[in-house]
Amino acid sequence: MEKITYKLDKTEVVIHSGYKTIGGNIVEVKYPDGSLIFDIGLNIGLHNQYFTWPTKPHKGIDELVSLDIAPRVDGLYTRWLDEGRTPDIEYGVDTHINGVFISHLHLDHYGLITQLNRNIPIYMGETSRYIMEVKIRQARNYRYNNYKDLQIDKTFRNKSHIVIDDIRITPYHVDHSIPGAYSFKIETLDGVIIYTGDYRLHGQEESLTMDFIEELEGEDIELYITEGTRVHDVEYTTEMEVREKLKHFMEMEESNLIIEFSPLDIDRFLSILSAAYETGRSIYMDEKYFIYLSNYYIYDSKLRKKLDKYGYTDICRGLVDIDRLRDRKRRELIEEISSYIDYIDPSESGDIDIILGIDRGLDMCKAGKLKRDKIAIFSNSEPFNEEGEIDFKKTINWLTKFNIPSYRVHASGHISPIELKDIVNRLKPRDIIVIHSEYPELIKNMLGYE
Ligand SMILES: [Zn+2]
Known part of the structure; x- marks a missing residue:
């Protein structure tokens, strides 16, 4: 794990994790009286070299640090008591870290949150907060990895101002493959620092990122900390093209479509939903899609309007085998959702049209429930590690068994090199750090910085 430190006058930026690797961002901005942390991400690739969640779990932050999966950061983490059942709320009361800001709820940006020092307040966008709530409501009280006593009541919105000591933070809503993603303007004693989190310019909400760039134009930016996930073999597809x-x-x-994508990616779902609406088709959602997409519907009035426009509650149904669901919390969640949108038992379903969730789709094939010609669509990124490839191969074997061809239809959630070049030309920051990238130097040089 490579750590880099960047000194301004009274301010220091430390990239504890996320440099020269994709995932696991932890950025610290130190000022004379304390410091702030931007994202507390887990490096999933490193984690999966040793552990499988939840069957082979880790034993808390000390173990993760000792294996170099998480960086050592003074004052950032908790200590577990009672064999990992309880975080020690007394531990780290005197920490110099005065806040953790979460850019969005992807694991590589918030995955270490359960290990956080319970004395540090957490700031996140309102959308992230309710996604978090849905996650917490489904989570069991695992040892060494639970949400007990976390201070997660502080939320922000687009262009809120948060002042902590000498630092003023302004979050800007940006477009990414999960709703409620933010970039941050951090005004320090030594000028403006930008931390982008993950962002893109080619999604359905293009205007969000453009709005952020326009707001920053003309600003004197000392340091621009940007993601640079995509460098090589970049598939340059927009969300609108995916929709088409x-x-x-x-x-x-005359086809059953089986579609796999991230259940948190509301842009992709809107592409699927609007296309289904316009072609007169209906959608059957596996449990995880039913839970997350419906929670967007219930808790976010802006998203609800968009979903209503394409008849979400009319043309979509959940596929939930409620009697076999042993998890009480999950069952409660589903019952709550069902007062907004219905679900049916997969074994009692009649003619199924489009299915969300490849595993559910295959189960329905095994049960002889899909009567038409079948096509599978992977609407997510290709597997990026060995484990993912093995799982993918299994899926392909089952698709082959049922004579189902598969396609990939996807647009990335990340900025592409030419988009980044355009942004940097407009903002002209004094210096740049590229994180969340395997090729930070290539990008920096391409952008004209040494
Ligand atoms: Zn992300």
């Missing part, structure tokens, strides 16, 4: 391709598949009426 999906619509094309949906126009083939």
Whole structure:
């Protein structure tokens, strides 16, 4: 794990994790009286070299640090008591860290939150807060990895101002593959620092990122800390193009479509939903899609309007085998959702049209429930590690068994090199740090910085 330190006059920026690697961002901004942390991400690739969640779990932050999966950061973490059942709320009361800001709820940006020192307040966007709530409500009280006593009541919105000691933080809503993603303007004693988190310019909400760039134009930016996930073999597809391709598949009426994508990616779901709406098709959602997409519907009035526009509660149904669901919390959550949108038992379903969730789709094939020609669509990124590849191969074997061809229809959640170049040309920061990237130097040089 490579740590880098960047000194301004009274301010120091430390990239504890996330440099020269994709994932696990932890950025510290130190000022004379304390410091702030931006993202507390888990490096999933490193974690998965030793552990499998939840069957082979880790034993808390000390173990993660000793294996170099998480960086050593003074004052950042908790200590576990009672064999990992309880975080020690007395531990680290005197920490110099006065806040942790979460850019968005992808694991590589918040995954170490359960290990956080319970004396540090956490700031996140309102959307992230309710996604978090859904996660907490489904979580069991695992040892060494639970949400007990975390201070997660502080939320912000687009362009809120948060002042902590000498630092003023302004979050800007940006477009990414999960709703409620933010970049931060951090005004320090030594000028403005930008931390972008993950962002893109080619999604459905293009205007969000553009708005952020326009707001910053003309600002004197000392340091621009940007993601640089995509460098090589970049598939340059926009979300609108994804939507058109999906619509094309949906126009083939005599087919069952089985679609896999991230259940948190509301932009992708809107592409799927609007295409289904326009082609007169109906959607059956596996449990995890039913839970997360419906929670967007219930808790976010802006998203609800968009979902209503394409008949979410009319053309979509959950596929939930409620009698086999042993998890009480999950069952409660599903019952709550069902007062907004219905679900049906998969074994009692009649003619199923489009299915969200490849595993559920395959189960329905095994049960002989899908009667038409079948097409599978992977609408997510390709597997990026060995484990993912093994799982993918298994899926392909089952698809082969049922004579189902598969396609990939996807647009990335990350900025592409030419988009980044355009942004930097407009903002002209004094210096740049590229994180969340395997090629930080290549990008920096490409952008014209030494
Ligand atoms: Zn992300």
